[in-house]
Amino acid sequence: MTKLTEGAARVIAGDITDVFNAADTALLASARVAGSVLEGTAGSGMHPRTKQKLLETLNDGYGKILAGRKEMVQAQVQMVVIQRQSNLDTVDFGCWGAPATFFTTAEAKIDESAVV
Secondary structure (H helix, E strand, C coil): CECCCHHHHHHHHHHHHHHHHHHHHHHHHHHHHHHHHHHHHCCCCCCHHHHHHHHHHHHHHHHHHHHHHHHHHHHHHHHHHHHHCECCCCCCCCCCCCCCCCCCCCCCCCCHHHCC
């Protein structure tokens, strides 16, 4: 069994929340700059190929931020699994996005009331 201190686990939970907030802020800023480029270059006479390259580069950057955020989602899921297999299984850190039920075996638990 993994043994964690509650203090360390709370710091980790807070830091992962900060990472999501920072990624979301970066995504928003990237979306804004794309809009600004489109508005700022409207009527500029910029060659379509030049603008296309610029927009594609901005899109690539946005995609990389989004892909990084996706990896952090997976890391957060792994953290939940680790916590649930630790001495802090019953401690709620207030992390959103934690799976309501996590199966550690191949046998799925079925909520009979949810069966149609």
